[in-house]
Amino acid sequence: MSNFLAAVRKRTQSVMGIDGFSVILLVNVFLGIAFSFVLPFSSMFGIDEIGMSNTEFGVFMMVSTLFGVGFSTYIGKLSDRVSDRKMILVICALAGAIGYIGYAYSRNYYVLLAISATFLGISTSTFSQIFAYGREILVKAKVPAKEIPFYMNILRVLFALSWTVGPAIAAYVLLYFGFKGMFLVAAACYIIVVGIVLLSLKKTSKEEIAQPKPPQASIPLRQVIFQPFIFVNLIAFTLISTANTISSLNMAQFVTKVLNGEEKDVGIIFSIPPVFEVPFMLGFGILALRVKSDHLIRLGSLLAFAYFGTIFFATDIWHIFPIQVLSAAYISITSGIAITYFQDFIPDMPGTAMTLYSNTGKIGSLLGFLLFGLLSDAFGYRNVYLWCAIFAFIAMIMLFALVKAKRVQFGSSSSVSA
Structure with missing residues (x-):
């Protein structure tokens, strides 16, 4: 058991030595908090706050999911053809911020459905793009292929850790500031993600841009x-x-x-x-x-x-x-x-x-x-x-x-x- 814990400690410490990976870890924490603020209370917002019936809420979730799948599929394929994934990540996170600001101030079913299908549909790709960016960083750092699963799991662990505190904090915010406050906090998390990506992630070099895509x-x-x-x-x-x-x-x-x-x-x-x-x-x-x-x-x-x-x-x-x-x-x-x-x-x-x-x-x-x-x-x-x-x-x-x-x-x- 001590050998196992020592191995975990050694591998975890090595994460900080990979250029750019710690930034992706931080971005993932704020994305996880945004997710954990919203998802557990989505049915309460739709049914109790907006007054949707169970059927209307089901249709709402179905349409939102279908648009999310469509957008994420297109964006995922597009991101593998462009030279700099950074701006795609920024656009997706910015869409999430706009979407949840809309949720904070609108109580109209059809307006919310349009926001969910478009802005939040685009923002669903943020999660995928973070993990794709993380893998690219590991490959560029020449991390051995057999070790990549461990580092990607570290990335997933931090997302999971956000869920251990996010819902409890969201419940507190909901109690004192209502759904408006809860969605504004989620939007703020996306804005922080945009800021971190723009300020901390390195821009793709001219040499890398010049390299043909596979x-x-x-x-x-x-x-x-x-x-x-x-x-x-x-x-x-x-x-x-x-x-x-x-x-x-x-x-x-x-x-x-x-x-x-x-x-x-x-x-x-x-x-x-x-x-x-x-x-x-x-x-x-x-x-x-x-x-x-x-x-x-x-x-x-x-x-x-x-x-x-x-x-x-x-x-x-x-x-x-x-x-x-x-x-x-x-x-x-x-x-x-x-x-x-x-x-x-x-x-x-x-x-x-x-x-x-x-x-x-x-x-x-x-x-x-x-x-x-x-x-x-x-x-x-x-x-x-x-x-x-x-x-x-x-x-x-x-x-x-x-x-x-x-x-x-x-x-x-x-x-x-x-």
């Missing part, structure tokens, strides 16, 4: 998506994200209406995974130095299946508490190691790769929003977890089926084993 950057997006190995991974991760979203929406109802628990029990259940996610992310990051990411991803799908399947058999509140450690474990892999896993598909197109990964989460969330009501009404809250387990099992089978699959090397006739 031929992979001009490959049509459809050809990338429908390459069998990548397409199967996209479907599998979308299924896991769908199961995760349905599970999160269902938990409060399952605890209070099936297990006869209280609201405080729900709070405890949701507070357990973040405690374990940070050490798990660091641990799996160290493990990724020795084990291929493919193997860890399959482990993550197995843990997801085990989590949902075990929850289905829970008959008392206390049963769920230890099971949440499984949730932290699979999320640490599917939202940490998975970033590098996807970027390794097309290493010369980090923006596109990160966008494809993040879009599986967005589409999975969209499907989760739509399926939760249908499944819970038709089968009951307990059986919802059986469906989540089925989705995770299908994803697991798909990922294990790729053990002997071949990855296409875009721009080359060669291929490598998974």
Whole structure:
């Protein structure tokens, strides 16, 4: 154990020595705070503050998600064709600031929908661009390829850490300053991101601009998506994200209406995974130095299946508490190691790769929003977890089926084993 902690300490300290990476880490913290301020309270804002019905809120989220997927896909592909990703990152963050300022002052459903679909749709690419920028910094610093997953996990850890304090601070701001104050703080975080990027990230040199972009950057997006190995991974991760979203929406109802628990029990259940996610992310990051990411991803799908399947058999509140450690474990892999896993598909197109990964989460969330009501009404809250387990099992089978699959090397006739 002491050797493991020493390895984590040594690797973590080395992060600060990589030129520009500490800036990206700081940017990621403020982006995480902005996310954690808004997402937990989005349904309260829509339904309680604006007066949307459940159906109107569902349509609102669906339209916003679809536009977000469209914008992020286009921006991700564009970012791999331009020489300086910095200005794209600035534009995306600026769009987020404008969007949340609009949220602070407007209470009209259609105005908010337009803001969400456009400005916030563009801003969804900020997350992807930060991680794509982070990978480019590591590559330029000549960090060994086998060590990149650990450093990318550090980047993901700081985003997760923002969620440990963000919602609590947001609740305080909401209590004293209302939704207007909460959204203005989120907008301020995006403005800080813009400032840090403009002032601290180095501009691409003339020599780097003069270098031709890799031929992979001009490959049509459809050809990338429908390459069998990548397409199967996209479907599998979308299924896991769908199961995760349905599970999160269902938990409060399952605890209070099936297990006869209280609201405080729900709070405890949701507070357990973040405690374990940070050490798990660091641990799996160290493990990724020795084990291929493919193997860890399959482990993550197995843990997801085990989590949902075990929850289905829970008959008392206390049963769920230890099971949440499984949730932290699979999320640490599917939202940490998975970033590098996807970027390794097309290493010369980090923006596109990160966008494809993040879009599986967005589409999975969209499907989760739509399926939760249908499944819970038709089968009951307990059986919802059986469906989540089925989705995770299908994803697991798909990922294990790729053990002997071949990855296409875009721009080359060669291929490598998974």
